[in-house]
Amino acid sequence: MLDKVDLSKSIEKDEYEDLIDEFTIRLGELQRKAWKLGIPVIVVFEGWHASGMAEIINRFLMPLNPMGFELHTTGKPCAQELRKPLIWRFWTKIPARGEIAIFDRSWYRRALLEHFIHDIPEKEITNCLKGITYFEKQLADDGYLIFKFFLHISKEVQQKRFEYINGKGIPLFISEEEEQDYIKEYDRLMPLTEKMLERTDTSHAPWNITEANDLNFATVRIMATFIQALENRIAKVEEKHKESENERDHTYINKSLKPSILETVDLSRKLSGHEYKKMKEEYQERLWSLQYRLFMQKRPLVLVFEGWDASGKGGGIKRLVQVMNPRLYRVIPIGVPSDVELSHHYMWRFYNEIPEAGHMAIFDRSWYGRVLVERVENLCTDREWKRAYREINEFEEILSNYGTIVLKFWIHIDPEEQLQRFKKREKIPHKRWKITEDDWKNREKWDLYEEAANEMLQKTSTTYAPWTIVEGNNKKYARVKVLRTVVEKLEQELE
Template sequence: MLESVDLSLRMSKEEYKAQIDDLYIRIGELQRKAWKMNLPIVIVFEGWHASGMDSIINRCMLAFNPMGLRFHVIVKPTEEESKKPKFWRFWQKIPAYGKIAIFERSWYSRSIIESFDKKSRYTELGYYVKEISKFERQLTDDGYLLMKFFMHVSQEEQAKRLKLYEKKGIPISVVSEELDYENEYKRYFTLVDEMIDKTHSSHSPWTIVEAENLNYATIKTLSTILVTMESYINSRLKSNCSLPVSKSIADFIPSSNGLLNADLSLMIEDERYEREKDLYQKILGELQYELFREKRPLMVVFEGWDAAGKGGNIRRIAEKLDPRLYKVEPIGVPNDYEKSHHYLWRFYRRVPDAGHITIFDRSWYGRVLVERVENFCQEERWQQAYEEINEFEETLTDFGTIIVKFWLHIDKEEQLRRFQDRESIPEKQWKITPDDWRNREKWDDYLKALDEMLLKTDTKYAPWTVVESNDKRYSRIKTLSTLVGAIEKHLR
């Protein structure tokens, strides 16, 4: 793509001045429309060093109201960011609905640098192309407008500018990261060209900007922003802000996925329970330190019927752990700020550091359970969520995260008994709410949603374990033994 670009394109000062003010006014109007419609916008700037990218970005930023704008410069990961999956830090920076984020360098620069760096654990460009494609598709499926610009100059022009910068004392970079600017073309040109070609798509296309003339580059960039925003806003108005349906999701045929065949009569006697609980807790405590030494994160996910015993299971797991190395994340209704982002955003914020453990008391699966059953989100979005969840978990496991997922299963009669028990015992009354009774009335709807969830998100890298939980002691031992076995399998 880069070799066919005409870098001779120029624009005079007079032509520039005749267009710039009108572009600023019209883009400002579109920003206000996007804000009213809750449409989030991400603008990515990449390019060669000394391509004039900083000046072009600054001119573009003047078109926007800064109250709705965030600017991010992406450099080498910090110590904290290095402890997380690679795309964690980019999820932290995506804008809320109605806001705009501008990136000077992005997941592209980091991917290209690390693909070339043989010390990186990921040296294949194909890995990054796959991860970038997933990330960008998840954003655009959620209604984000994504624009990507590459500022292109010739190798000769870059060399001339680098000498001029050095002569004038202009810093090429304002961060401490050292890069080999003079050999950038030779080192990265093929990778950059291939990356642009493979990540150019209808939902997130690239715009190559001929940047040897600053005036021309600025007007082309702003004009592209204007046309793209205008087209997107109009299309959303015509479609009444509906989102596209993922074509990869087929109609669901109920399978029961083993739930109806689960033997809920399974029990364990007190003496055996205490003996095995102590044994597995001791092993788990030792494995916790091995996870820390090996820098392997662990995520334990608990889902289940109301009153199925999630809290009791979590307590038995945590009872003998080192509190410095684990935390429990109870997941409730998202707050207004969390609702103003992609639904996975709040869960990316909670993933554990390398070597640490996070236990989730409910999780991202609420998207395809309660949000589906209670109509809290559009059908298109929960249909897309199966694929998004699988990709989310795959990204985490690629980083080395161990994911263990439990569904605590009880029958309707046992749930009723526990509800009544909670209502009659004063110290347990806080556990029961009107929502629990309302959810119970929709048992069959939840069962259908659960069945589909287990079928579509049970993967080799993050499998589900259905835990027969009518007997709490049996449930806790199965959970502990399964967790120990999963960790040992990954560490051995």
């Protein structure tokens, strides 16, 4: 892609200044419009070192209202970042609706400089590019507008600029000291750059190769590209708003999934008090040592608990963590999203919670809310929850590729058992708070939830993140099954 770029392009100073004045006013207006319409925007700057990136970004920022953008400078991943999948540090920084996130170097850093320097295995780069593709696609699907600019300069210009920078004593940002020899290897970086650009140039997040031998020319080119695409998007969103205030199509009913997975669950399984006590203690003891092996081997563990109200998710979790070291686990209860969470991509709040290497995150309800409660209660569009199966599988694949052990439990009970538990909760003073109006209302939609759960189990049980259905009518049986599944999986995965 880069060899076809004409790097001799430039612009006269007068013309530049006139254009900037015009663009400044238009950019300000567009930012306010995008804010009102809730369009989230991501702008990525990549390019050769010494391509003038800092200067160009600063010029790009000047017309914008600081209230609505955030600039993220991407250096070498720090220790904490290396303890999570690569893409985590970027997922946590996506803009809220209406805001602009600008990345001064980005998720492409790994596929370029770090790949080049550290000789990262091809498999890891493939995973990395896959993670990037998922990331950009999921954001674009959710209405994020993505700009990727690659600042291209010639080898000669780069060399002159390095001399200038050295002369002035300006620190080389972004690249760490140990990287500073590598960034000058223009010829050897070229093929990697070409490959990276080709593999990640998609319709929803295309690369804009920008000639940057002349900084003024580059600035104008970038601003013009940005203005045009943002104007187009604003026009589209405005039109859509006019067309229909609510285009939701809740007509979809999936009949084909019967006979259901859940119908075949044998809910009569149980344990006696004696068996329970013995098995619980045995598995808890094994889990106690396993947590330290997990920690030493730097493997993260993600446990997901889903299931009917009052099915015993909390009790199951409690028996898991009872003997564990609180420095190694976190229980993350997932409730109604906050306003801030709602103003981001649906998966944002879950990316924020993924565990570090060697640690466990235990989710009491999870991202599966998208295809359960949000589907049944019409809290998202049909298009959104149907898309979520793929998004969830991608998310779990990224976790798994990083080395995370992912286990998911569906705790199953039948409606009669649930009714009894609800009644019991109402009778015990210190348990009454657990039961709310919503619980009774959800009960009435049992069939819809069951259909949703069935489809979820079918579409998201993968080799790397399997579901375990737990027969939950007998709490003792259920708790031991959870413990046993976790223990056996860990013994199998850990050395």
